[in-house]
Amino acid sequence: MAPTACFDCKEARAVIIRPKNRHKLCRACFIKVFETEVHETIIGTNLFFPGERVAIGASGGKDSTVLAAVLKTLNERYNYGLDLCLLSIDEGIRGYRDDSLETVKRNAVQYEMPLDILGYSELYGWTMDQVVEQVGKKGNCTYCGVFRRQALDRGAARLGIKHVVTGHNADDVAETVMMNLLRGDLPRLSRGTSIVTSSDASDIKRSKPLKYAYEKEIVLYAHHRQLDYFTTECIYSPEAFRGSARTLIKDLEKIRPSSILDIVKSGEDMAALVPVEVRGAGKATQAGAEEESAGGCGSQNGRTSGGEMAAMEKQLTENDAAESLETEIKLPSGARVKPNRGPTGKAVKTQTIKHCERCNYISSQRICKACMLLDGLNRNRPKTAIEVGVGMEDEESSSTLMRQMERAQLSAT
Amino acid sequence: MYLDSGGLELLFGNERKHKVVLPARLEDGSRPNISYLLKYLVDNLMKDQRIDMFIMEDNVYVNVTLRVYSNSINDVDRRPGILVLINDADWELEGEETYELQQGDNIVFVSTLHGG
Numbered sequence: 001m002a003p004t005a006c007f008d009c010k011e012a013r014a015v016i017i018r019p020k021n022r023h024k025l026c027r028a029c030f031i032k033v034f035e036t037e038v039h040e041t042i043i044g045t046n047l048f049f050p051g052e053r054v055a056i057g058a059s060g061g062k063d064s065t066v067l068a069a070v071l072k073t074l075n076e077r078y079n080y081g082l083d084l085c086l087l088s089i090d091e092g093i094r095g096y097r098d099d100s101l102e103t104v105k106r107n108a109v110q111y112e113m114p115l116d117i118l119g120y121s122e123l124y125g126w127t128m129d130q131v132v133e134q135v136g137k138k139g140n141c142t143y144c145g146v147f148r149r150q151a152l153d154r155g156a157a158r159l160g161i162k163h164v165v166t167g168h169n170a171d172d173v174a175e176t177v178m179m180n181l182l183r184g185d186l187p188r189l190s191r192g193t194s195i196v197t198s199s200d201a202s203d204i205k206r207s208k209p210l211k212y213a214y215e216k217e218i219v220l221y222a223h224h225r226q227l228d229y230f231t232t233e234c235i236y237s238p239e240a241f242r243g244s245a246r247t248l249i250k251d252l253e254k255i256r257p258s259s260i261l262d263i264v265k266s267g268e269d270m271a272a273l274v275p276v277e278v279r280g281a282g283k284a285t286q287a288g289a290e291e292e293s294a295g296g297c298g299s300q301n302g303r304t305s306g307g308e309m310a311a312m313e314k315q316l317t318e319n320d321a322a323e324s325l326e327t328e329i330k331l332p333s334g335a336r337v338k339p340n341r342g343p344t345g346k347a348v349k350t351q352t353i354k355h356c357e358r359c360n361y362i363s364s365q366r367i368c369k370a371c372m373l374l375d376g377l378n379r380n381r382p383k384t385a386i387e388v389g390v391g392m393e394d395e396e397s398s399s400t401l402m403r404q405m406e407r408a409q410l411s412a413t
Numbered sequence: 414m415y416l417d418s419g420g421l422e423l424l425f426g427n428e429r430k431h432k433v434v435l436p437a438r439l440e441d442g443s444r445p446n447i448s449y450l451l452k453y454l455v456d457n458l459m460k461d462q463r464i465d466m467f468i469m470e471d472n473v474y475v476n477v478t479l480r481v482y483s484n485s486i487n488d489v490d491r492r493p494g495i496l497v498l499i500n501d502a503d504w505e506l507e508g509e510e511t512y513e514l515q516q517g518d519n520i521v522f523v524s525t526l527h528g529g
Binding site: 004013014015017024027062215216218219220223224231250 | 480502503505523524525
């Protein structure tokens with residue numbers, strides 16, 4: 001085949017076909033346009049302010065490595081005035097995280113950014129290897145997700161940083177949109193697409209500057225800039241619901257490459273249609289829960305496997321008794337609910353910002369989710385832990401929440 | 414056939430570079446293309462073990478870089494999530510499987526899957 005000339009410069013040999021518009025670009029033009037688009041996303045959403053200290057959630061994988069490289073480049077090119085650093089979580093998975101952390105350490109040198117590593121063992125007294133040894137491979141992602149969410153917050157807090165950026169890309173967001181659509185989870189659908197996710201239970205802001213970047217282009221960017229990143233999948237990651245959503249969007253991409261950005265766009269448009277009560281209630285109730293765990297984790301796959309779904313259904317039935325919740329859920333966004341008593345005199349779960357009684361971490365519950373899971377682990381009764389752990393702030397309980405909200409909606413009319 | 418690293422039965426954490434020597438003409442007289450290379454990789458590289466070094470008189474030397482999971486190259490053309498680069502260019506620009514390998518070509522297989 002004769003070489004194709006670049007669509008932009010019309011000179012150099014095209015080496016890339018952009019998924020979003022099928023433009024054929026040379027290496028230099030591709031790198032430029034990729035960076036420019038991330039810059040436009042950042043500017044268009046006022047993501048940063050000058051002098052802001054920002055921690056990059058770094059796993060050593062392609063997404064966070066590209067994010068670090070691009071942010072460094074843009075920060076210098078456009079004088080954002082950001083103070084960037086790398087924050088890594090060591091889940092304690094031998095043969096996976098220990099290797100990828102070596103990559104992050106090299107990145108810290110390459111990008112001249114300070115690196116802070118926070119380990120599960122240090123935070124919780126358990127490595128994921130130990131957790132898996134106890135609970136098995138099934139369901140272990142629940143632990144990892146809950147632990148990581150809090151670990152990133154804690155890591156940022158330790159550094160006195162209030163903004164954590166993660167490497168979530170357009171494919172990830174499209175996946176999340178599909179999953180929430182398939183689960184009928186409106187609150188999450190409305191929040192999952194936004195570039196910034198902050199929660200009432202934490203003063204640390206999360207954002208995903210690469211949300212419009214195709215995964216394919218991220219890999220190509222890493223390749224053409226010869227970035228040093230680590231390629232492997234978590235050894236514990238099972239293929240489940242997210243895996244299926246992923247395959248679905250990848251298949252769609254093959255047939256129609258613009259599908260991924262179109263799904264992201266549709267997600268944003270649908271989000272705008274979600275009534276504020278639903279959105280707000282979800283936010284308040286699910287304080288502290290993120291739509292995703294830290295960037296680029298294949299381990300999100302197993303979070304709603306069959307067993308958990310069954311457990312959730314059971315939980316759902318049990319929760320039917322707790323109808324007093326409905327009154328809380330109707331409250332508008334941001335409303336702080338004072339702890340009060342339900343009709344039965346039983347303490348009602350509230351969404352107030354509190355501190356976990358065990359670890360003093362900010363939590364919407366009396367005991368934070370991580371501590372509940374730890375309780376179970378420490379008592380060597382992981383099954384109980386999962387059931388107790390499935391509180392209102394958990395992803396797995398989202399359809400429980402949905403149904404309760406539907407009811408709340410009905411009773412409101 | 415020459416391998417510069419072992420452990421192919423394991424996950425490919427970081428890249429593995431291989432120099433692969435292929436006959437310039439196949440038995441049916443055609444030139445080896447990407448399809449042939451894929452089959453070759455599956456039949457030889459992926460099975461790990463020792464592969465006898467054989468040098469034929471008329472050879473094509475190709476550099477292959479793998480950044481994929483060892484079991485995923487089996488269906489690289491069907492499975493979403495693997496990019497094939499021919500001398501740094503998306504293989505779509507080069508005719509995909511039908512691209513005829515040239516001396517010294519650099520072929521890269523890279524996974525786009527999550528690796529956090």
